[in-house]
Amino acid sequence: MKIIDSVAKAYSLGSVRHLQALHNGKTSMAWQVEATTGRYIVKTIQSQKQAVFEFAVSNAVRQRSLELTPEILLSIACQPFVVIEGQTYQVQAFLSGTERPPSLRETLKSYRQMRQVLDQFDYSFSPPDSMPLAVLWRAHREALSEKKPVLFHQIAAMVPELKRIDQSRDAWIHGDLGKWNLLVTNSGQVVVIDFGEARLGPKLLDFAALFQGFMPKNKQDLMAYLNEFLALSGIQITDRHLFLMTVQLWLVKGLLIVINEQASLAGVFQNAIELVSSLV
Incomplete structure (x- = not known):
């Protein structure tokens, strides 16, 4: 080439x-x-x-x-x-990653170090959110209503609060902190890659993305997981509701992005939204 x-x-x-x-x-x-x-x-x-x-x-x-x-x-x-x-x-x-998946503890340790930097970061320019909830909701709400009417009404009730969170600009964030942007090196260090979505945004969005990435599939394991996550992340109990709604924001945006083209992935997001709803 x-x-x-x-x-x-x-x-x-x-x-x-x-x-x-x-x-x-x-x-x-x-x-x-x-x-x-x-x-x-x-x-x-x-x-x-x-x-x-x-x-x-x-x-x-x-x-x-x-x-x-x-x-x-x-x-x-x-x-x-x-x-x-x-x-x-x-x-x-180029960094060579291993096949070993990152652990929750190792990942949060790395991200909390990064979080300390982002909390002190100062820059005159912030890129916009490439996929704001308001735009996604307008574009895909009809498809969601047709394909998943019960879920549509559940999400519609949350949308006003989720929009307020989505529009907040109170912290520098990575913006796309799924497992696809994590590597584990031979030394066991969890490395974060690709700052293409970094911007000013909701302060807990990166934590929300990581929460979804390690979330158990069984409802009976969810409360213990939440407690472990809050302890390892340092998120205060007073921010528990904001954090869980930020998780819902991350999940709802993901669902809207895939609703028309990836039915199986939409089902994964639906299950996660319903699980998190039991915690809110």
Whole structure:
């Protein structure tokens, strides 16, 4: 791919020996690149402004600990991006993850370190939410009503409160902290990747995403899991209701995104929403 060759040249990576397309994210495409100087991740970025912002966030996190997130590299022009044929590209150091899934304790330990950085982070620009609840609700409420009428009425009653949470801008967040953005290294360190959805947003949204990622499927295990999660995360008992409603926000947005195209995944979100409703 000639464009990747041009990216490699702009970053002085050497000759590209092997190129593998990776699963595309919400806002970008990515490739694993093996060059003469090593392995890298090359991804598209929406804009130069976004690229500089992602570099600033990840660099702040890495100042806390180099193990928390991969390094975003600078080009030979000392910029955290390169523009080729009108498209902005970014290059990251490649981290090899293990097959071992992350544990809840290890994940929350890493995220709480990152949370300390994000609580002190200061930046003049915040990207918008790429999928706000108000937009998703307008676009998919009819489909939800037709396919899952009982669930529709349950969610409709929550929507006003969920919108208020979704519109809050009280903390810097990763914004897409599902298990797909976690890696476990050989040393057992949980690493967070892809700041493409980072922004100002609801303060507990990242915790909500992690809660869903480790949530048990059985209702009888849910209360013990909630108590363990609150203890490990440091979330105060006074924020319990806000946290659970933020979990519902994360789940409802996920459901609306998949309702028309992925029936089996919609069922997973439905089950999770009903389980969390028993805790609220």
